[in-house]
Amino acid sequence: MKITNAGAGAGKTAKLADQILNRFNQLSCPHTHIFVIAYSNYAISVITNRIKQKHGSIPDNIHLSTIHSFLWNYIIKPYYFLLFKQQFTEISNQNIIDKPQYRAKKFYEMRNNGILHVQEFSRVSKKVLVKKAHDTKKVTKKRKHILYNLGQFIDSIFIDESQDMDMDSASCISALDASGIECFLVGDENQDLHSRGGFSFLIKKYFSQVCVDSENHRCPQTHVLLANRFSKVKQISTTGELGNIKYILETKCNVNQIVKEVGDSLVFINKSTHSLRVHKKNRENIKQLEYVIRKLHCQSPGFQDISSTPSKKWAFDVTRKIVDEVRKKQKSPSVITNNVINLMNLSYDKRKYAELIQSIKSISSHCKENLNFPLNSIESVKGNQCNECIFFISTDLFAYLIGEKTKSNATMNALYVGLTRSKNYLLLIFTKEVTEKYKVEFIEQKMRDLNIERF
Numbered sequence: 001m002k003i004t005n006a007g008a009g010a011g012k013t014a015k016l017a018d019q020i021l022n023r024f025n026q027l028s029c030p031h032t033h034i035f036v037i038a039y040s041n042y043a044i045s046v047i048t049n050r051i052k053q054k055h056g057s058i059p060d061n062i063h064l065s066t067i068h069s070f071l072w073n074y075i076i077k078p079y080y081f082l083l084f085k086q087q088f089t090e091i092s093n094q095n096i097i098d099k100p101q102y103r104a105k106k107f108y109e110m111r112n113n114g115i116l117h118v119q120e121f122s123r124v125s126k127k128v129l130v131k132k133a134h135d136t137k138k139v140t141k142k143r144k145h146i147l148y149n150l151g152q153f154i155d156s157i158f159i160d161e162s163q164d165m166d167m168d169s170a171s172c173i174s175a176l177d178a179s180g181i182e183c184f185l186v187g188d189e190n191q192d193l194h195s196r197g198g199f200s201f202l203i204k205k206y207f208s209q210v211c212v213d214s215e216n217h218r219c220p221q222t223h224v225l226l227a228n229r230f231s232k233v234k235q236i237s238t239t240g241e242l243g244n245i246k247y248i249l250e251t252k253c254n255v256n257q258i259v260k261e262v263g264d265s266l267v268f269i270n271k272s273t274h275s276l277r278v279h280k281k282n283r284e285n286i287k288q289l290e291y292v293i294r295k296l297h298c299q300s301p302g303f304q305d306i307s308s309t310p311s312k313k314w315a316f317d318v319t320r321k322i323v324d325e326v327r328k329k330q331k332s333p334s335v336i337t338n339n340v341i342n343l344m345n346l347s348y349d350k351r352k353y354a355e356l357i358q359s360i361k362s363i364s365s366h367c368k369e370n371l372n373f374p375l376n377s378i379e380s381v382k383g384n385q386c387n388e389c390i391f392f393i394s395t396d397l398f399a400y401l402i403g404e405k406t407k408s409n410a411t412m413n414a415l416y417v418g419l420t421r422s423k424n425y426l427l428l429i430f431t432k433e434v435t436e437k438y439k440v441e442f443i444e445q446k447m448r449d450l451n452i453e454r455f
Helices: 012-025 041-055 067-084 100-112 118-129 137-153 167-178 198-205 221-230 255-262 280-297 309-328 333-343 350-364 395-401 410-419 432-437 440-449
Strands: 002-006 033-038 062-066 090-092 115-117 154-159 182-187 210-213 244-249 265-269 386-393 422-430
Touching: 002 012, 002 198, 012 033, 012 041, 012 154, 012 182, 033 041, 033 067, 041 062, 041 280, 062 067, 067 118, 067 137, 067 167, 100 115, 100 118, 115 118, 118 137, 118 167, 137 154, 137 167, 154 167, 167 182, 167 198, 182 198, 221 244, 221 410, 244 440, 255 265, 255 386, 255 422, 280 309, 280 350, 309 333, 309 350, 333 350, 386 395, 386 410, 395 410, 395 432, 432 440
Parallel strands: 002 182, 002 210, 033 062, 033 154, 090 115, 154 182, 244 422, 265 386, 386 422
Antiparallel strands: none
């Protein structure tokens, strides 16, 4: 097991792609395979294009997939029936009400009907790979054969975004590593936004195999110094820039005007408030639109590598401009779609047009009226960056910012992620809820203590 714990802006995904190719070039047995696992399609696309850029193509024995795809195709589907005599014939991804008793009952009913929900993949995979006290000798013997077969087939496993790993997945990876499969994990412990804990567990278990990457190639010095207050990995900015952080109170400004004044910026908040709402469905739609634009953009002359910095920034900026136009209802979805296709110098294609306009229409149907700008969640901007960022901070994060709360958890991690998106200018806007709970004089003094000037 080899683990790299690297903070924001360290270039984790790109470096991982280089490590994968190095491993491929050192393979002693050409019949073994390398598996590359990530927790998002975007990360897979970055790694894929990086490998293609350096190698020309994806070798036949390098397999890239999401964690769910790997667990289903290589653990559950071929081996679960062998051990427990139950066959799953269908996969479900339906939304389940977030109530433990209801979820457990629903999952049980689905399993009895041969249906496995994706949220159970890691738990069910753990049953296949990890020994339990009540296992029969027959199951234990078969499990040993299963791990041996996997070890003969798989040379190594590389996992990106490992901070999103849950405890069951961590147990699976630990079992595979113990069977002789080399496992390489890359992630940022401080970007675990759901307290899943799997990556932290493996860091503690294999502490002697952990490499800490403390470089931040994105954020200027001032931003890194502030973010380090909430990070286990103390980073060093390599940008040579000082940076600029300011604050303002929502009650003392017109947020629409402020966003317009700051200009081309990335705007985000941890959780919706009474006056600032992020629609969950629209967050997904915006992410999907960006993915579609990235995919189409790589077909444009000069931008075949969608993982390159200019290409990523271009697609991200275009997405935000589209969302802005949709929200202001300045142009119809069809006009916006044609403009984007023309902007990329792409010839008309019915399938491309349909995919793009559908993504734009899905955003239009969920737009809010109270804001004239796209408001993202911190989770949706994780992995993104922008020169100018506007970070709305409510009472949950403010308590951590001023040191009132210090427990390391998902909330502190959200603050860290928000503070590490900007490449130059970061504006903190404290919501109405903050000024309702804390006196303005108190807020101002705390900001002076942090050397953060008023906007």
